[in-house]
Amino acid sequence: MNLKDKLHNRISATDIADIWWQTDAEAVPTVAEELFGLAQEPYERLSANALWVLSHLPAHGDKWLTSKQIALTDLALKETNATKLRLMLGLLLRLPYAEESLRADFIDFCLCAITDISLPCAVRAVCIKLSYLQCLHYPELLSELANALDILDREELPPAIASAKRQTINKIKKERSVANRR
Numbered sequence: 001m002n003l004k005d006k007l008h009n010r011i012s013a014t015d016i017a018d019i020w021w022q023t024d025a026e027a028v029p030t031v032a033e034e035l036f037g038l039a040q041e042p043y044e045r046l047s048a049n050a051l052w053v054l055s056h057l058p059a060h061g062d063k064w065l066t067s068k069q070i071a072l073t074d075l076a077l078k079e080t081n082a083t084k085l086r087l088m089l090g091l092l093l094r095l096p097y098a099e100e101s102l103r104a105d106f107i108d109f110c111l112c113a114i115t116d117i118s119l120p121c122a123v124r125a126v127c128i129k130l131s132y133l134q135c136l137h138y139p140e141l142l143s144e145l146a147n148a149l150d151i152l153d154r155e156e157l158p159p160a161i162a163s164a165k166r167q168t169i170n171k172i173k174k175e176r177s178v179a180n181r182r
Contacts, residue, residue, distance in 0.1 A: 003034055007049040016056050029064040032057055036068060044081060051087035062094060069095050073106050082120045089126040099137040107134045107141065114148045117155065125164040132168045139179065142172055 006015070023031045038050035057065060065072075069092070076088040113119055113127035128149070135141035149165050157165065 003031070003050075003053075004038060004046065007038060007046050007053070008043070009045075011049050011052070016053050019053055020056060020058055025058075025060055028058060028061045032061050032064050036071075039084075040075065044084075048081070048083050048087065051084055051091070055087050055090050057091075065091060066095055069101075073103060077105060077109055082123060086120065086122050086126065089123060089130060093126055093129055093133075097133045097136075102134055102137065107131070110134065111144065111148050115151050121158040121160050125160040128161070128164040128168050132171055136175065139176075142175065146172055 003019070006019075019031070020028075032054060035050045035054045039047050039054065041047045041050070072088055072092055076085060076092060079085040079088060110127040110131040114124055114131060116124065119127075131145050131148070132142075135145045146169070149169060152161065152165055
């Protein structure tokens with residue numbers, strides 16, 4: 001299967017399903033690696049399509065995805081295309097965030113994106129969720145996240161951001177309740 005040729009054109013959800021359906025479990029990392037390379041191509045449609053296909057990576061490809069966490073984070077921090085950024089952040093949302101591997105630059109990026117009205121609401125909503133996953137390890141960072149979410153009260157929020165905010169505030173409250181019991 002020549003992915004590059006297939007991804008140069010418009011693709012559908014059916015095309016994406018076909019790509020993964022035709023890929024046996026052992027070949028998933030190889031196909032994912034090729035897609036990751038294509039995601040870094042300068043041609044916007046090709047790279048966005050590669051990320052869209054990667055966003056449908058089967059669950060058994062999560063080990064491969066975890067191995068790309070640093071590189072994917074680096075790409076997201078530099079990305080200027082909103083569609084590609086949303087897809088990258090969606091992939092990063094699937095990954096675990098261990099305390100020893102947190103990156104201050106990515107935490108700052110996500111916290112700043114929450115209140116950045118120039119960003120699409122989908123990017124801001126994913127950044128709320130990513131911020132929580134990263135800040136969870138430190139009470140002071142959870143407080144900073146709560147403050148960023150409070151700033152959102154100053155604007156009328158689209159449903160995606162309002163939902164992510166509400167869910168995250170509930171998680172923060174639950175986390176603080178558990179911490180107070182210790």
